[in-house]
Amino acid sequence: MHQTFTVTDIRTENYRTKTFIFDKPLPGAQPGQYVMAWLPDVGEKPFSIAGADPLALMVVAVGPFSGALHRLNVGDRVWVRGPLGRGFALRGRHHLLVGGGYGVAPLLFLARTGLAAGHSVDVCIGARTAEDVLLAGAFEKEAVSDQRSALSPFIVVRVTTDDGSMGEKGLVTQAVEAAIAAHRPDCVYACGPVPMLTALARLCQEHGLPHQFSWEAHLRCGLGICGSCELDAQTRQAANLPAGWLVCKDGPVHGVEG
Amino acid sequence: MKPDLTCEFLSLRLRNPMVLASGILGTSADLLERVARAGAGAVTAKSCGPTPRAGHPNPVAVDWEHGLINAIGLTNPGAEEEARMLAEARARLAPLGVPLIASIFAGTVKEFGDVARIIAAARPHCIEVNISCPNVADEFGTPFAASCESAAAVTEAVKRNVGDIPISVKLAPNVPSIGRIAAAAVEAGADAITAVNTMPGMLIDAEAGRPVLSNRMGGVSGPALKPIALRCVYEIARAVRVPIIGTGGITTGRDAAEMLMAGATAVGVGSAVWTRGVKAVGDIAAELAAFMAQEGYRTLAAMRGLAL
Numbered sequence: 001m002h003q004t005f006t007v008t009d010i011r012t013e014n015y016r017t018k019t020f021i022f023d024k025p026l027p028g029a030q031p032g033q034y035v036m037a038w039l040p041d042v043g044e045k046p047f048s049i050a051g052a053d054p055l056a057l058m059v060v061a062v063g064p065f066s067g068a069l070h071r072l073n074v075g076d077r078v079w080v081r082g083p084l085g086r087g088f089a090l091r092g093r094h095h096l097l098v099g100g101g102y103g104v105a106p107l108l109f110l111a112r113t114g115l116a117a118g119h120s121v122d123v124c125i126g127a128r129t130a131e132d133v134l135l136a137g138a139f140e141k142e143a144v145s146d147q148r149s150a151l152s153p154f155i156v157v158r159v160t161t162d163d164g165s166m167g168e169k170g171l172v173t174q175a176v177e178a179a180i181a182a183h184r185p186d187c188v189y190a191c192g193p194v195p196m197l198t199a200l201a202r203l204c205q206e207h208g209l210p211h212q213f214s215w216e217a218h219l220r221c222g223l224g225i226c227g228s229c230e231l232d233a234q235t236r237q238a239a240n241l242p243a244g245w246l247v248c249k250d251g252p253v254h255g256v257e258g
Numbered sequence: 259m260k261p262d263l264t265c266e267f268l269s270l271r272l273r274n275p276m277v278l279a280s281g282i283l284g285t286s287a288d289l290l291e292r293v294a295r296a297g298a299g300a301v302t303a304k305s306c307g308p309t310p311r312a313g314h315p316n317p318v319a320v321d322w323e324h325g326l327i328n329a330i331g332l333t334n335p336g337a338e339e340e341a342r343m344l345a346e347a348r349a350r351l352a353p354l355g356v357p358l359i360a361s362i363f364a365g366t367v368k369e370f371g372d373v374a375r376i377i378a379a380a381r382p383h384c385i386e387v388n389i390s391c392p393n394v395a396d397e398f399g400t401p402f403a404a405s406c407e408s409a410a411a412v413t414e415a416v417k418r419n420v421g422d423i424p425i426s427v428k429l430a431p432n433v434p435s436i437g438r439i440a441a442a443a444v445e446a447g448a449d450a451i452t453a454v455n456t457m458p459g460m461l462i463d464a465e466a467g468r469p470v471l472s473n474r475m476g477g478v479s480g481p482a483l484k485p486i487a488l489r490c491v492y493e494i495a496r497a498v499r500v501p502i503i504g505t506g507g508i509t510t511g512r513d514a515a516e517m518l519m520a521g522a523t524a525v526g527v528g529s530a531v532w533t534r535g536v537k538a539v540g541d542i543a544a545e546l547a548a549f550m551a552q553e554g555y556r557t558l559a560a561m562r563g564l565a566l
Contacts, residue, residue, distance in 0.1 A: 001322055004465045036317070040466040044316035079466060081320065221319035223532045226330050227285030227304065244283075244292030249535075 002038050002079035005055055007072055013134050016061045017102070018070055025053035026080070031110035032087025032191075032214055032253040036222050038079040042068045046219045048106040048191070048252075049083060058105040058134075084222045085252050088212050092186020093119045096179055098200060100126045100172055100192020104134045106214065110189060111142060111155065122179045123157045126172025126196065130165035156182075173199050180207055187212060198238040201256070210258040215239070217247035224249030261550035262557050263543060265299055267501055267524045268424045268449055270357045270383055272299035274543040275518065275558055279505050279528035280305055280361040280386055280428070280452075281330065283536070287347040293531075294356040297540020299524065302359040303347065305332055305388045306340035306377070308369050314393070314473045320461060325480020325507065326529045327461055329393040329473035332363060337376040344380035357383035359426070362416070363391055365398045367408075371415035378420040385423055387416050387448075390430035390455035392477045403430035403455070406442035417447035426450035426503060429490070431457050431483075436490045437497030444498045452503040452526065454490045457483055480529035483507040488520045495521020495566055509533065511545020518558060519565040 005022035012018055026035065029052035037057065038044040043065045050056040057078075061070045072078070088110050095114045097107045104125055111121045121142075127133040136159055143155035158175040159167025168175060173196075179185070188204050190197060191214035204211040217229040229247040236245065241254055263274040277300045283289045284303040293301050313333030320327055334340060340360075348358045360382035364370040370387070377385060389402035389412050402408040413427055427443040429436055431454040440451050456477025461470040469475070487506025494502055504517035505526025514525045530538040555561050 001320065002463060002470065038317055038470075040463065040468040043472070077465065079463065220313075220316055220330070221328070223319055223321065223326070224535070225282050225326075225529070225532050226319060226328075226333070227283050227289055228333065230286055230289065244286070244288040244536075246283075 002081050004077045005080050007074050007076050007078065008054070010072075010074060013058065014131055017058060017134060019050055019056055019058045020069070020072070020078070021051070022055040022078070024055065026055040026083055029055070029083040030087035031113050032106050032212075033083040033085050034252060035080045035082030035084060037069070038081070039065070039068055040079065046222065048214070049109060050105050051109050055080070058102070060102050081222065085248055086250065088189050088214075088253050089255070090114055090117065090119065091210055091212075094183060094185050095119060096122045096124070096176070096185035096188045098124045098172060098176055098188060098190035098192070100190070100196040101128070101132060102134065103190070103192030103196075103214070106191055107189070108135050108138055111139060115142060115155065121155045122183060122185065123155065124160070124172050124175040124179055125157065126160045126175070126192070128162045130161060133159055133161065133166050171199075172196060173203055176200065176203060180209070185209065190214070194235055198235070201239055204256070204258070208258045210256065212253050212255040213239070214252045215241070215247050215254060216252070219248045222248050259556060261547050261555060263547055265524055265558055267300070268384060270300070272357065272524065273355060274299040274546070275514065275524045276539045276543045277359070277503055277524050277526050278302055278539060279526035280388065282528045282531050284361070287343055287350050290347045290358065291350045291354075293536055293539060294351050294354045296536045297543055298356060299543070300357045300359055300383070301351070302386055303340070303344060303361055304334060305361040305363045305391065306334040306337055306373065307332060307363050307365070308337055308373050310334065310336040310339070317471055320470050321532065322461055324482035325478060326532060327459055327471065327476040327478050328456070329471045329476035331473060332391055332394055337362070337373045341376050341380040344377065344382055348381060359384045359386050361386040361388050361428070363388040367411045367415045370412045371419045374416040375419040378423050382423065384450070385416065385420055385425045386452055387412060387425055387427045388455070390428050392430065392456060392458040392475070393473055401430055403439060404433055406439055409439050410442040410446035413443045413446035413448050424449035426452045428452040428455055429494070430455050431486050431490050431506070435493075437493040440494040441497045444500050448500060450501045450503065451494055451498065452505060453494050454487050454506050457486055479507065480532075481507050481509060484513060488516060491517060491520040491522050492565065495563060508542065511542050511547070511549045514542055514546045515549050515561060518561045519563065521563045521566055523562065
C-alpha cells in the first residue's frame, strides 16, 4: 500500500540531481533498501532510501518520471511503498563505502548509521567529471562533526573522476586500492554501475574482503513475484550471484563473505 | 505413520500437491528451478502469447489489507522464445522429478491453436490454457472464460495442436456458473481444470482520487481470494470428473487441506510467495503433512472432496 509523504525541503545536489526531504520518517527502513515512489497518472519507480528519519530520496532527472519529481515543490505529495528489499548489514567496525556515479545515493545513510554506532568509515566516490560527483561535501561534513564527538570515529573521503576535474584522475577502483592499503576494512559496501561492481567484486576477492553490493535491475512489482528483475546470466556470473536471484526482494544488496 | 503427500495428477506423479501458480516467478528456467528446489510438486511457467509483450507500466502490483492486486499485463517473450526457455527448464527439472506446466494465452481461437503448437514442441508435461486473464480486456475483450461456447472453442483449438500433451483450462471466478463452463471445457477435451484465476478488482487511492494500478483494474489474489476459489473448485468438482488444480489464496497447509476437501487434486500457490518467500511452496507442503498427521489422514485421497 502506498502512504503519502509531503515534501518539506528540496536540496539541489548537482545539475540534474535533487534530494527531496519529506515530512515524516519511514519506519523500519535500513540503508540499502528502496521504496517505490508513485505519482498518480505519471508512474511509479524505485529509489534507494537516502535517509529514513525523515524520509529522503535522491532523484536524478533522467526520464519522464524523475522529471516530474523534479517539478515538485515544497508542500507537494509523493506516494510511497516500502521499505522494500534487503539492505546493507554493517559487519565489523571499519567500513569502506564505494559509490559510482549516482550509486552514492544510499551510502550517506549507511555512513551515518556506521558513525552513529561508533565505527569508522572510509568513502570512495567515482564519477565522470567534477559536476557528477555527489555528496562529497556531505560526507566530509560528517567527518568534521564526528571529530568533535567523544567516540572519535573518523571518515576519509576519496574522489576519482574520469577526467581528473576533481580528486584523482582514473577509476574508483584505484581509490579503493589506496583505501584498503591505508586501513584494511572489515567489509566493503558498494552501489554503482554493473562494470564498477564486477571490477570491485574481483578486487575484494583478491583481498579476501567480505563485500555487500547493491545491484540495479528493471524493478516492477517490488514484491518478489513478477520475475522482471532477474539479472542477465553474464552479470550474475561475474558477480557470483545465485541463479534465480531477485534484485527486488532477495536484494538489492547481496553479501559475499571474504 | 507419516502421511503420504504423493499426488497423482493426470498421468503424473507429484511428490506433493503444491503447484507453483502461473504468473508467479515462472519467467525463466533459473526461477522455475529455484521454486522446484524450494519444494514444489510441480511448477507452472508464466503465460506466453504469440508475440512478445512488455506488459503494463508501473504500478503493476500492490499489496493491500487482504492480499495483492496486480495487472502485470501478460509480460512475455513470445511463444518461440518461451518454447526455448521451457525446453531448458524441463531438462533442469527432470533430475528433480518436478513436472513442468506451460501456460498459454492468445487473443483469438486460432492464435490459441498456433501458440499451443509452438509450446507443445518444448514437451512440457502439461499445458495450461489461460482463458481468464482479467488484465488485458482493453486489447483482447471479454475473456474466453466468460462463456461455455468460447471456452469450448479455445479448448478444442488447443487440444487439436498439442498431440498427447494433456491440457488444463484455467477458469475465471467471475462467471455466473463456473461448473457449466468447466463442463463445456471438459466436453471439448480439457484433461484438467485450473481454478481460479484472480478476481477482477480495483484499488483507488483516497488521497490521490485515482486508481492505483496503471491498468486501473487488476486481479485480486491472496487471502481475499480464498473463499471465492473454494466455492469455484467445489462447484467444478460437482460438475466434472477431471482433476482440478485448486488455486486462490492458499497461504498455509491448512488452506491447502481445505482446497483438497473442496475437490482439488493439486493445489496452486501464488501470492503466498510474496508473504512467505520462494520457500512458501515447500513450507506449505510441510504444514499440510503436519495437518494430515494431526488429523489422521494418511493420503491426499482420504481428504479429497470431503466437503462435497
